Amino acid sequence: MSDVKIKTSLNPKIINAEQAPKPVGLYPHARQVGDLLFLSGVGPRKAGCKDIPGVVLDEQGKIKSYDIEAQCHSVFTNIRLILEASNANWMDLVDVTVFLTNMDDDFTTYNRIYAEYFADNQPCRTTVEINKLPTPIAIELKCIAALNQHKKPHTKTMGE
Numbered sequence: 001m002s003d004v005k006i007k008t009s010l011n012p013k014i015i016n017a018e019q020a021p022k023p024v025g026l027y028p029h030a031r032q033v034g035d036l037l038f039l040s041g042v043g044p045r046k047a048g049c050k051d052i053p054g055v056v057l058d059e060q061g062k063i064k065s066y067d068i069e070a071q072c073h074s075v076f077t078n079i080r081l082i083l084e085a086s087n088a089n090w091m092d093l094v095d096v097t098v099f100l101t102n103m104d105d106d107f108t109t110y111n112r113i114y115a116e117y118f119a120d121n122q123p124c125r126t127t128v129e130i131n132k133l134p135t136p137i138a139i140e141l142k143c144i145a146a147l148n149q150h151k152k153p154h155t156k157t158m159g160e
Contacts, residue, residue, distance in 0.1 A: 017085030020078050021045040024134055029082045037086050037145040041099070043137045044074035047081075052137055063136045068106040071139050072113040079141060092145035093123045099140045103129035106138060 015025075015030040015037075020093065023040060030039045045052050054067030061065040083089055098114075100106050107127070114125075123143075133140050 002143065004028075015082070015086045017082045017087065019047055020081040022107045030086050032086065032147070035147045035149075037083075037088055037092070037147055039079065039082055039141075039143040039145070041074060041080050041140045041142050042082065043135060043140045044071040044078065045135065045137070046074070047078075052135070055136055057136060061136065066136075066138050068102075068109050068138055069113060071108055071137060074115075075139055075141055076117050079143060083145065086145075086147075088147055089123045089144045090117075092147055092149060093118075093121060093143055094146045094149075095124045095144040096126075097142040098125065098127040099130050099133065099142070100127060101130060102134060102140045103127075110139065 004136040013032040015032060017029050020029055021043075028041045029042075032038075043052075044054075048120070052066075055071030056064045056066070058064045071147055079093075080090060083092065096118075100110060110127075121125070
């Protein structure tokens with residue numbers, strides 16, 4: 001038998017940010033497990049309405065045109081709102097997965113704007129192109145934050 005004690009419950013906490021757009025399904029904005037915060041996919045919709053910055057829809061609700069720059073700024077704002085509601089901040093982000101619906105046309109603009117927002121914090125990042133998102137948007141982010149990482153004493157790692 002091992003002397004190691006396994007913590008059976010990390011007391012997961014569900015977080016919904018009043019200031020952020022409501023989820024489009026049965027899921028929270030974020031879920032905290034221990035010192036990790038997992039954000040559900042976040043898009044650029046505006047809170048309190050169905051407006052999507054920079055998107056023009058046709059009569060059938062299909063995307064007629066969109067402005068990826070406006071969507072990038074809006075999605076980053078929504079991420080920040082969810083982090084704040086979770087008692088976290090931008091510097092706590094450690095991993096970002098980005099879904100784009102048009103890598104060829106949008107990656108350069110998205111990458112430039114991403115660099116503005118993440119100049120001081122450089123989380124791991126994966127960017128993938130997908131065929132479609134659940135609402136008429138061109139970008140969605142899935143993030144993980146490590147809470148309390150700035151409050152712990154620094155310990156040396158290999159190579160320091």
